[in-house]
Amino acid sequence: MNATRHLRSALSLGAGYERTPLGSAFERESVRGYFLDFTAKTTSNTAQTPGALNPAGLAQLGLGWWERSLRGEPAAESHFLGVCALLEDAAVAERGALWWPSRLTDSKYVPLSAYSALPQAQVISVFLRAFLLTNDRRWERLALDALSPLLPGADSELVFESDEGPVLEEVASDPPSHILNGWIYALWGLLEAKIVLEHDRAEAMLDSSLECLRRMLHRYDVGWWSRYSLYPHVLPDLAKPFYHTLHVDQLDVLHRLFGGAEFAATAARWRRYDSPVGRVRAVAQKAAFVASGYR
DSSP, X not given: OHHHHHHHHHTTOSTTOOOOOBOSSOOSSSOOSOSBOOGGXXXXXXXXXXXXXXXXXXXXXXXXXXXXXXTTOTTHHHHHHHHHHHHHHHOEEETTEEEOOOOOOOOSSOBSOSOOHHHHHHHHHHHHHHHHHXXXXXXXXXXXXXXXXXXXXXXXXXXXXXXXXXXXXXSOBSSOOOOHHHXXXXXXXXXXXHHHHOOHHHHHHHHHHHHHHHHHGGGGBOSSSBBSOOOOOSSOOBOOHHHHHHHHHHHHHHHHHHOOHHHHHHHHHHHHHOSHHHHHHHHHHHHHHHHTTOO
């Protein structure tokens, strides 16, 4: 069973690996569509029991329903607000903020807590859209309470001050993992908080962490594939093909939002890496990585 799980994971099969193409309705200066299209989450089997989802999965389900509402589907708004209510119920009040704990099952890292910058940021994106939809200040307050752990100077393990600047951590670990896709998702949450809330500290963190990513991006390139994280395993923590494709899409979005030759050039290079041979090589390396016991 464990071998089957690892194989399905390496091949990106099953729940959690639904197709997430570039969003078709996102804008640079306003919050409308999300940057990736999570519509497929709404037709996944997991959508039938949303309360069983981890916070990131639940937030992505909500963003999927939001995309469907933008297309004029009459029931989508109700589903979206239902997800908002579930996220509100799942919040944990701690250290003067709201947090969303995840059920951690991956042993690749040594986690410091169950909290993560990825769902934290995507919950912000969900609540901001609920505020824009309803004009109910409750959703604005919830977004503000969710934002605090991603800001400079906060009592939060989700911000790691590296030599290059602040990294937003999908898994707060020791040593730090610096997971790429979660960091980028967190940057998007800060951007939307800056736009909707006109939040100066969110803007400052966005600027400094984005510059840090520009300086560190080359470290995720192994010359033929992308790294999932920078955690110092014996073998590189390569991205599964699903996440390699996600990295390319995320970098395309960053280039559209912020410019920067490094984002466009890296996306183009990583897209070239994504060949049948590259995928087989990456999956084979992931098998060796799992066999190593994540040392």
